[in-house]
Amino acid sequence: MTVLVSLIVGLGLFFIIGLAARVALQAAAPARHRPMFRDMPLTAAFGLAVILVYVVVAILAPVIAPFGEGEVLGDQYLPWAAPHYLGTDKLGRDMLTRLIYGARNTVGIAFATTALAFVAGSVLGIWAALAGGWLDQGLSRLVDALMAIPALVFSLLLLTIFGTSVLTLILVIAAVDATRVYRLARSVAQGIVVMDYIEAARLRGEGNWHLIRREILPNAMAPLVAEFGLRFCFVFLSISALSFLGLGIKPPTADWGSMVRENATLITFGDITPLLPAGAIALLTVAVNFVVDWQLHRASGLRD
């Protein structure tokens, strides 16, 4: 019964948020982009709304959060009651506060990592497809070698060598993920570089950078965007896994992945608190993929 009720409430919320977001985005968008939002499916509107909320929360974390990020405020594992609306964790820190700060750290790092992986991976991949020959061979074999090492082991190794800081964490995970993006971008670009318009651009005397940026990338966008949605979610997993092993985000910095682990004992008592950060990750993942699907649909629609 409870399951049914929560399902209905959830669906209702989904529709209300989606519809409201669509109306709001339409009103806020400049006239040129308005048709795009008008034809937007409800899922995409919902996804955009969720992402927007996450971003606002992440940016305004110090303002919104009722307490300090690492502040120990009382007993451990307090139940949901004012002033700790979502209780406290095993060190007596406010759960809500840490969720809010977690948005900033986890989402920020995941986004930076994925973006970096995509820029590096797709530029190199397209360049390899375009240049061919020894450059393609060299880069591709290097990537093959990197991909042959299990990702987690490889990241551990790199983090041990370079030390753990947020910056090295971002760079290491980005480097590992960029190999996957490289593979995809190269194979997509190989189908594009044989087209006559690329030949025409080469004959015109265009440089590599122009070819990559203006001639190939716009045509390779659809599969890359789809991959972005997936990669973004995998990066959460990598960060959580590394944090779990003690090489990720260091305490007391709040991070959703480690929050699940730290409070896991509560689950045995039937308390759902530890699932809240997991739910936050899940919701964002779903939202990102809704938006990605929509963009993908638009991109493929333009083609035919």
Add this chain to the structure above:
Amino acid sequence: MDRDILLSIKGLRIDGRSGDAWHPIVKGVDLTLHRGEVLGLIGESGAGKSTLGLAAMGFARDGCRISGGTIDFDGIDLRTAPEATRRSLRGKRIAYVAQSAAASFNPAHRLIGQYCEGPVVHGVMSREKAEGDAVDLYRRMRLPNPEDIGFRYPHQVSGGQLQRAMTAMAMSCRPDLIIFDEPTTALDVTTQIEVLAAIRDIVRQFGTAAIYITHDLAVVAQMADRIKVLLRGDEVEEADTRSMLAAPREEYTRSLWAVRSFARPEQPPGRGTPVVSVRNVTAGYGAVDVLRNVSFDIHARRTVAVVGESGSGKSTTARVITGLLPPRKGQVLMGGKTLPPGFKGRSRDELRQCQMIYQMADTALNPRLRLRELIGRPAEMYLGLTGKALEARIRDLLALIELEPDTYIDRLPSELSGGQKQRIGIARALAAEPQLIICDEVTSALDQIVQEGILKLLDRLQGELNLACMFITHDLATVKSIADEVVVMQQGVVVEHGPKAALFADPKQDYTRLLLSSVPEMDPDWLNRLLAARGEDA
């Protein structure tokens, strides 16, 4: 009811879906076909020819629906008959021959296996009998080595042979009706003749009725007893072949004839330094020489047509001139100066001088760029135009190719028709302000009326801008209308080269004569006469 009528279509309407809306493709067409009769369906692309042809099998493509009218095939209403009935008819009593045999055969199976599938599935004959029958039909289709050819894979036989093998396959169950959808459009003129003759003979031998779909009037004149002209889903007129050719009733039909009459006035012979000269070029891929000792010049304002079958080295010559394929021997001179062999070694100005227009505008224009950037980029790059000057230049160019600048400047290529895309290809070439344009089969993928527009445009621009033009084509009708000089190529060698008038009037080489005599003429007796004449020679 007339026992002699095989297929009777009345008031047929077919809709196609675009987005959520249905719009009509075929708007109430009647069609009657007697047993053993060949009906030609002609019209531009988008006229609904293929859709109508498929509807004669009771079939509508994905995204299409038959929304009205009746299709009566020998007493069976194909619209209301259950799918099982229709399926039992298809392949057995109604067969279909597609435009591209290469794309329609399954590349993973031998020809004979695909031949036998129809008769065996329909229970007409056993596998052994079907194989024997295949050899017989291959022989009747005049395929070389009829005993063995069936055991080859599709990629092991030539395009013309494949098209004949497909016709044999359609014949396997001795159907009452065959639908030919542009069966020779993708073939060279010399190959086309063999296929046309084979198709005509076999249809007559078995007394099969046929619907022959094409956009080429001269071809349909050889094949059909009656011709029906379609325009945007409506019938324009229908008449007996000879009477329609002699006296077309409708204005539109006459315009289809008139296309072939466009002729560019011949330009005075070039003097002084040629814009481009190809000197003793030998080039190829890997160890194979595709071109051997090719030489010719192109002067300003002159159009040199390079003709030959596919594989004769026409496009390779263009690749040598543009620098995509550095020659092994010989050189390319532009304005008297030797060009570096590869395009990477050429200066920006040398690249600018020579611009290429491609056959397939679909793959030659980046589908993600708007016309503003497509056309503007060469002007920005070569001439250093920016801001207002660039904008003005783009608008000038659009006006030059007869497209309204305000409407088109921010469109994507997918928002244009085939002819408009080709015009954009031309505008992009002109934006560089070149001295030579290389047109690689630029009209092959277009309808005849659209072709004429493109040819007239090229002619006008060539005069206004003093361009030299190298025109690669296998279509001799186009050569007749626009060329000043003709270079005939065969297997990488220039076999004959001369002014158009002299070459057409008095070809010196056998190959040129063969090529010229293979161009279909509007006369319905042309194929008979040609085959008779060649039979005497042999």
